[in-house]
Amino acid sequence: MKINQLSVFLENQPGRLSEPCAVLARAGINILTLSLADTQQFGILRLIVKDWQRAQAELEKAGCLVKRSEVVAVEVEDTPGGLERLLTVIEEGKVNVEYMYAFSCRCQAKAIMIFCFGDPDKAISVMQAKGINVMSGGDLLGV
Amino acid sequence: MGDFQPISSIDYLPQEQLRELQLARLKNMVSRAYERVALFRSRLNELNITPSDINTLADIAKLPFTIKTDLRDTYPFGLFASPMNEIVRLHASSGTTGKPIVVAYTQEDIKVWASVMHRTFACCGLDRNDIVQNSYGYGLFTGGLGAHYGAEDMGATVIPTSGGNTERQIMVMKDFGVTAICSTPSYFLHMLDMAKEMGIDMHDLPLRAGVFGAEPWTEQMRERIEQAAGIKAYDIYGLSEIIGPGVASACCAQDGLHVFEDHFYPEIIDPITCEVLPDGQEGELVLTTLSKQAMPMIRYRTRDITTLLTEKCSCGRTIRRIRRVGRRSDDMFIIRGVNVFPSQIEEALLRIEGTLPHYQIILTREKDLDRMEVQVEITAELFSDNFSKMEGLKKTIAHEIHNIVGINATITLVSPNTIKRSEGKAKRLLDMRKM
Structure with a gap:
């Protein structure tokens, strides 16, 4: 019953949010839902996608720090x-x-x-x- | 004593014999410097000293100090004690502040340099069977050619990759079956990252030793490097003003660095009073060259903080040791009246499991109050989806830093690979305070 969610580390700086989104877009992966939590310094982008393994691999390849939970x-x-x-x-x-x-x-x-x-x-x-x-x-x- | 080699035999000389040799060489060198270098002659004259006043090794304390600005003030050739037609090589420092300093070598100096680097490699357990990748920069910097000549003198196979082009460095390391590498520790960390990116685990390679120097690093960093690469990491010490790399080297005992004191005479002084300190007390390292021809150096103040260890080393060498130089007075910065060395921040970081020593210190001033920000790259191991865990990590880092330096730092977690990697000496400090 548990769903796999990917969390991506983001520095709280302009442009940082669009990077992982662009990676997924290029890979043709649709984001079913997302939530962005942030402090002044850093944020965590939480994503649910259909093919989480491929999304994780693509994001990591692009240098993102990704954790599945x-x-x-x-x-x-x-x-x-x-x-x-x-x-x-x-x-x-x-x-x-x-x-x-x-x-x-x-x-x-x-x-x-x-x-x-x-x-x-x-x-x-x-x-x-x-x-x-x-x-x-x-x-x-x-x- | 598996690394005993004829050229290293002097490392095992009985103390009395070594002292005799040092005294004879010291007398010669002081005469040479007095006769041939105007600055040294005038300094000795001011103190009413002549070379004939040097009769014991303890008399060295009568001699005046030489400091870095003396080299700048006499730029470029003012301290040379040999005519140019006897000088076969010039090197120059990077000159991060003001003019570079120039250093010179005669044919004989080059031979001595090769021999002390050979002894350095022997200390690190290397021999003629090793394939040595030399990633110190070749050029005006003394690191590249110094290590190169020493490794060749030993009979090892040298690959002169120099610094940079990290992907090719990894390819060479793998394809050529490299067994030992020379580089700055920070550049080796960069190579480790690159290897990982290329899907190469250094544990699978024949690489077994790293000869690391040219910047201060910590014991903790040594342990991390050894684990991450499956190698033995050795700390070596040197400075261009004295000869370049090859002044001192760690050995298999990993308990301080042996000073090749038949060529470089070490003293420890109190940096404020300039008094010579008793053995075992921490202070500034002062070095006197005993055999250098082209550019003798009398009591050169290195700005490096260390301790002279006189007990016999378990490796069997009789030459004295200095403790790892983790602190360089030049790197020291003062924040809110506290003296801080970048290596102390590194030490704090590496106390935390899972951190990597990729960090940068940024100093700013807001409303007359100095702020220290430490940017730390977050690792996959430490990244958590849980905010309180991430905040906890920042607190832990700040706490460790506070424990060591007594200053509250703002910790900023940044993405992996965002702190600029160095291919030579790492630049850890960004001081943006306007004085």
């Missing part, structure tokens, strides 16, 4: 309070959320959140026990 994609009711209910389940399950961001989804009425958990396996079982739809890689990447 596992995240969890969770369906959220697209109604007021939907996210709050989900977070309550996670909190009650005592799983630590390191960060989260919204998956940019262009289809259906679903909202999808990407979570990085301290313990993803525990998080998945906690959520599934409460009937929350944790999306498989196939579900998500087939979108």
Whole structure:
């Protein structure tokens, strides 16, 4: 149920963000979703792509520092309070959320959140026990 | 004593014999300098000393010091003690500040230089069976030709690649079965990166030794290089003003560098009071050439901080040792009243697992307050998707630096391969303060 996400180290300087994007564009790799987190000094670009192995190889070839990590994609009711209910389940399950961001989804009425958990396996079982739809890689990447 | 060779026999001479030899040579050299070099003659006259006042080795303390500006002030040929028709070679320093300094060699000086570099290589466990890639720069810089002649004198196969064109260096290293390399440690780090990029693991090559010098580096860096390349890394020491490389060399014991003191007489002084310090105390290294013809040097202040080790080395050599020169007074910078050497920053960085010694120190001044920024290249091993881990890494680096120099530095993590690589001496410091 875990999804592979690529994190790219970025120096916080003009032009640095476009470099990895250009590498992926040249390789014909489509970015399904991304999130950019930054401090004043450096940033981390987090990407979800279909063919993460090839994306990682291309980025590394271009001199980027890339780390793969596992995240969890969770369906959220697209109604007021939907996210709050989900977070309550996670909190009650005592799983630590390191960060989260919204998956940019262009289809259906679903909202999808990407979570990085301290313990993803525990998080998945906690959520599934409460009937929350944790999306498989196939579900998500087939979108 | 596997590296014992006839030319190295002097390294094992009984102390009394060595002292006799040194005294005889010292007397000769002082006479020569007095008779032939105006500056030395006037300096000795000012002190009411003549060469006949030098009767013991301790009398060397009566002699005046020579400093770098003396070489600049007498530019280009003012300190030569041989006529030009006896001089067979000139070298010049890079001259990063002001005019370069010029140094000269007679035929005999070149022979001595080759022999001390030969002894350097023997110290590093090399012999005539080695294939030596010499990546020190050839040209006005003494490193290239100095190492070249020494390796040839030993009978090794020398490949004069000089510095630069790193991809070709790696190709040569691999295809020619190079067993030993000479370069600055920072350039070798660059070669390691390049080899990795080319998909070559130096552990798989016959390379077994690195003869590294021309810039200060740390024990920690030596260990990193040895692990990363699967070689033994040796520190060598020298300076153009004295002869070039070949003044001192580490040996298999890796516990200080043996000074070839039959040619270069070492003293340690207090850099402030100029008093000679007792053995074992740290201070500025002062060197006197004992056999140099074209350009004798009397009590030359090297600006290098070290200690003279007099105990016998486990390798069996009787010539004295100096501790690794990690600090060069010239490289020292002062920030908020604290003296800092770039090598101390390197030492702090290398205390952290997974860091690489690719760094640059940037000094700026904001509202009359000096700021030290240390840019460190992030490595795949250290990069984490987790912000707090990354912030933690910055804190750890800052903490280690604070532990060693007592200054809070701003740590900036930068992408791999963004800090400019050097093909010769590394430039670690960027001082942008406007005084």
